[in-house]
Amino acid sequence: MNKEIYDVTIIGGGPAGLFSAFYSGLRNMKTKILEYQRTLGGKIHVYPQKMIWDIGGLKPATGKEVMDNMIFQALTFNPTVICNEKAEKIDKNGDLFEVVGSSGETHYSKTIIIAVGSGILQPHELEIKGLETENIHNLFYTVPSLEQFMNKTILISGGGNAAIDWANELEPIAEKIYLVYRNKDLKGHEAQVEKLLSSSVECIFESQIENLHVENNYIKEVLLKNSAKESLTKLNVDALIVNHGYIRDRSLFDQNKLNFDLDEYGAVNGSNLSETSVPGIYAAGDIITHSGKLHLIAGAFQDAALAVNQAKKFIDPNAKEKAMVSSHNERLFEKNKDLLKEKKILG
Structure with a gap:
């Protein structure tokens, strides 16, 4: 059987998962997103009309506006996106992680980033x-x-x-x-x-x-x-x-064969670098807790970048510690030219 193998599989398509997808693309990683809901966006779907003020450099915007922008950014480097797919089980076979989805499909990946927020939210x-x-x-x-x-x-x-x-x-x-x-x-x-x-x-x-x-x-x-x-x-x-109220589904950790270290509330005990207790698996957003944890969308973005950087080093120990900033990143040179033309800054 021909197994398509990804550098990183991101479980969850909310703010942490979406920024993970963008940043992993920036680091030239083959990326897949698995999302339980029908569409990307995560918990922001619960409050699409609420105003969000606390994302640095962004004018106050509705949840829907923020969500649309995050999705646009996440798709910059064309990750594979599979919605309506619940990650039910994670195993490791040799050097590869195997994520079994609710569809019955098995997803193969060198690393994993868990970004499921506080769990799958289902309204009562x-x-x-x-x-x-x-x-x-x-x-x-x-x-x-x-x-x-x-x-x-x-x-x-x-x-x-x-x-x-x-x-x-x-x-x-x-x-x-x-x-x-x-x-x-x-x-x-x-x-x-x-x-x-x-x-x-x-x-x-x-x-x-x-x-x-x-x-x-x-x-x-x-x-x-x-x-x-x-x-x-x-x-x-x-x-x-x-x-x-909502039902919070954390069944992904129930089988726990990989010995995740969880706190009393079911969040992953991790490091300030978004590492979990399982090498090669990282976490970002509300699902991870550590001493410097910031429960804001801005905090989820930092978790995501750190998780991607650690995943990159896990795959290639000789890789750089972090990506070049976007203003000087060669992966964005052509896209930047097109955007500057739209703004009539370049001829």
């Missing part, structure tokens, strides 16, 4: 007895666009930070917003809770969704049940947004 889906919810068109677990809810009547179910943020952001553009929460008090950041409670959002506490009235795959009416009074309330809505 709404469960209504006797009702199929997968094909309901106006049931949402994220808010991909604020504009699609303009002048709509919306019910948001949940009482944590995400639900509260969505309510605050949608309040100026929606016709009416209800927020239903099973407890007496919201669990979000104090300032955001105060903003919500002083707005036009109608909060319904100690209640939860009992049933839905659906016509032609659209929710028309929601039935709420108050747990304290045992009373029922009917609401006519145009959309239902649900945030009941």
Whole structure:
């Protein structure tokens, strides 16, 4: 069998994985990305409309804008990208790592960078007895666009930070917003809770969704049940947004034949150089913890560059410690010329 072998296989297509792909391309490494979701971008898909301020040199931008730019950058050197592929198991056979995917395919690589964030995030889906919810068109677990809810009547179910943020952001553009929460008090950041409670959002506490009235795959009416009074309330809505938390899947480490050193929360105990306890496997982003760890997108970028540099040296001990900076890197000379022409700096 002809096995296609990569210099580095990156597990995860969020900020850390995407910058790893760019930087490994800059270092002339044959690169593959495996991503569990249908598209690249990682956790930023959860907050595409939120503003991000803390990436150095970048003007405040929405999550979607940042995500689109990171994906564009990651594809600069044409890595192989496989989405809808969950990395289920990592083994080592001789000098090669073997990553078994959910498709049944085995991916062969000289090194691996694990960049799965805090684990695969799956929203807790709404469960209504006797009702199929997968094909309901106006049931949402994220808010991909604020504009699609303009002048709509919306019910948001949940009482944590995400639900509260969505309510605050949608309040100026929606016709009416209800927020239903099973407890007496919201669990979000104090300032955001105060903003919500002083707005036009109608909060319904100690209640939860009992049933839905659906016509032609659209929710028309929601039935709420108050747990304290045992009373029922009917609401006519145009959309239902649900945030009941997330399931974090870290099953990649369950088989643990390679003896990863994990902390009590399931993160990889690593070094400041993004090394793990398994030689040839590195980690970047929220999945790794070390004494200098910075839980920011900017920190994920540094983890990624360090991981790639270590992977390069693992493959070739005589390789340089790090890549030449982009302004002087020969791999970018032609691309730089094209960009400068677009900016009319060169004739």
